[in-house]
Amino acid sequence: DAGVIQSPRHEVTEMGQEVTLRCKPISGHDYLFWYRQTMMRGLELLIYFNNNVPIDDSGMPEDRFSAKMPNASFSTLKIQPSEPRDSAVYFCASRGLSSTDTQYFGPGTRLTVL
Amino acid sequence: SQKIEQNSEALNIQEGKTATLTCNYTNYSPAYLQWYRQDPGRGPVFLLLIRENEKEKRKERLKVTFDTTLKQSLFHITASQPADSATYLCALEPHSGGYQKVTFGTGTKLQVIP
Numbered sequence: 324d325a326g327v328i329q330s331p332r333h334e335v336t337e338m339g340q341e342v343t344l345r346c347k348p349i350s351g352h353d354y355l356f357w358y359r360q361t362m363m364r365g366l367e368l369l370i371y372f373n374n375n376v377p378i379d380d381s382g383m384p385e386d387r388f389s390a391k392m393p394n395a396s397f398s399t400l401k402i403q404p405s406e407p408r409d410s411a412v413y414f415c416a417s418r419g420l421s422s423t424d425t426q427y428f429g430p431g432t433r434l435t436v437l
Numbered sequence: 438s439q440k441i442e443q444n445s446e447a448l449n450i451q452e453g454k455t456a457t458l459t460c461n462y463t464n465y466s467p468a469y470l471q472w473y474r475q476d477p478g479r480g481p482v483f484l485l486l487i488r489e490n491e492k493e494k495r496k497e498r499l500k501v502t503f504d505t506t507l508k509q510s511l512f513h514i515t516a517s518q519p520a521d522s523a524t525y526l527c528a529l530e531p532h533s534g535g536y537q538k539v540t541f542g543t544g545t546k547l548q549v550i551p
Binding site for chain 1: 480486542
């Protein structure tokens, strides 16, 4: 398996623009997670899905953030409108069903909002 | 509120010595504690998982201890090598019930000096 795939790897946009981040989890994994990482706050869980259904979105900072998982092999995280404080590295991770399964992280998308 | 603390200052250690990293937590009753390694520009990579009823876990040159009374985990790398230089994150997962929310510490940067 190629692992968790994220695109784009880097995104530079201007304040107010819509940003869409994409993730393809490892095939067969039941859980998908979106994280944001900054120097100040570390790695924060934004939302996670189980079998394509959003389970906990309490980490989503604002209504400007939304996430979807239309099928088992694809998820998006959208920010609309984007703001400079959204600049961070966004990671997608997936894991299997067992509670002792580990999370496999993608390479991340580095987002810069000017 | 729940808090996970890792030494935010970088740890510099001579090659061949044992590196010891600390993870402390408060207001938390984790079922599992995990350690991840993160290299610059990459996503975290899972290293070890230890359950609440386990005192110690080993994997090659790595050793993790878990003291639920002290609310602390220690992560040891014996015979450290420059290739061990990275940021190490601890992560706690609460008792399940269908709940998969993992909380990460901010990480400790380890530098192994040749």
